[in-house]
Amino acid sequence: MAYELSEAKAIAVIATIRSKIQQYFAANHLKYAVLGKSEGLDSSVIAGLVAGIEGIQPIGVIMPAESKPEAETIAREVLEHFQIPALKIDLTQAFVQIKELLRAPNQLEDQLTNVVRMLGDHKALERMETRRPIAYGNIKVRLRMVTLYHLAQLLQGVVMSTDNFSEYWMGFWTINGDVGDIAPIQQIFKGNELYTIGKVLGVPVSSLNAIPSDGLGVTRNSYDHEQLGMQYRDLDQVIVGMLKGEYQSETESMRADMVEKLSEQLQLPSAAVKSVGNRLLATEFKRHWPVVFTREELGLPPVGEL
Numbered sequence: 001m002a003y004e005l006s007e008a009k010a011i012a013v014i015a016t017i018r019s020k021i022q023q024y025f026a027a028n029h030l031k032y033a034v035l036g037k038s039e040g041l042d043s044s045v046i047a048g049l050v051a052g053i054e055g056i057q058p059i060g061v062i063m064p065a066e067s068k069p070e071a072e073t074i075a076r077e078v079l080e081h082f083q084i085p086a087l088k089i090d091l092t093q094a095f096v097q098i099k100e101l102l103r104a105p106n107q108l109e110d111q112l113t114n115v116v117r118m119l120g121d122h123k124a125l126e127r128m129e130t131r132r133p134i135a136y137g138n139i140k141v142r143l144r145m146v147t148l149y150h151l152a153q154l155l156q157g158v159v160m161s162t163d164n165f166s167e168y169w170m171g172f173w174t175i176n177g178d179v180g181d182i183a184p185i186q187q188i189f190k191g192n193e194l195y196t197i198g199k200v201l202g203v204p205v206s207s208l209n210a211i212p213s214d215g216l217g218v219t220r221n222s223y224d225h226e227q228l229g230m231q232y233r234d235l236d237q238v239i240v241g242m243l244k245g246e247y248q249s250e251t252e253s254m255r256a257d258m259v260e261k262l263s264e265q266l267q268l269p270s271a272a273v274k275s276v277g278n279r280l281l282a283t284e285f286k287r288h289w290p291v292v293f294t295r296e297e298l299g300l301p302p303v304g305e306l
Helices: 007-027 039-049 070-080 094-102 107-119 121-155 165-170 189-200 222-229 234-246 252-266 270-282 284-288
Strands: 032-036 059-064 086-088
Touching: 007 039, 007 189, 032 039, 032 121, 039 059, 039 070, 039 189, 059 070, 059 121, 070 086, 070 107, 070 234, 094 107, 107 121, 165 189, 165 234, 165 270, 189 234, 189 252, 222 234, 252 270, 270 284
Parallel strands: 032 059, 059 086
Antiparallel strands: none
């Protein structure tokens, strides 16, 4: 039977998270917790975790950007359920204006294309075309972060991260984007742990049942499984298997063997399992961000010797 967090354990985990959040806010003399709210489970769990903690006032922000109308409906239902004030700003027009500016003749994308063509980098030219939907999706994420950090600055508060452990290992998040200041669920697997936590918190069924989506327009429906290749419950089992087998440090042949074993064990297509492994390797740099060169590496004396 696949691992899944029990309700009893979830209760204990929730209590620990809420205690740590309260301690962090008290130690840093903070009051306001600003969180971006979609229809999804991640932000709903964050809402449930910060709601009702003495000394902390959460503020939920709904930020559609070419989003489906039902997303706002569910987001408001969750915020109302946890008695969190809701703000809204529609970022669609801002996104469209930035996108049009970047794509206008002789503007930034045209200039970049000319530079890359001059450099003779044909692979980069091809890659730019395939990467464009992801790049535009990242603009939406960063517009939302600009909004959240603006509000947090006005309130002298902090932005709550909604990233989970599954997304962390898949690099399914945006550098300088959806990372926030405090990340209560970044070490929690979505498929096999976060749903149980959501149920225990009392997250409305509409959010629990919402198909996970980043809402960024990278794929046709913006569903997470379209980019990740499988549902979160299966994905988590693959990630756990690969981490236990130290997939990242193995040889190519050993990785191939691991893919086949996991495919058979979990009854998943080997191509899908391999895709997860490829993504795990390709996004390794994001888990070591930013790269910092130490003073010693730069040949500078330690501060204690100055």
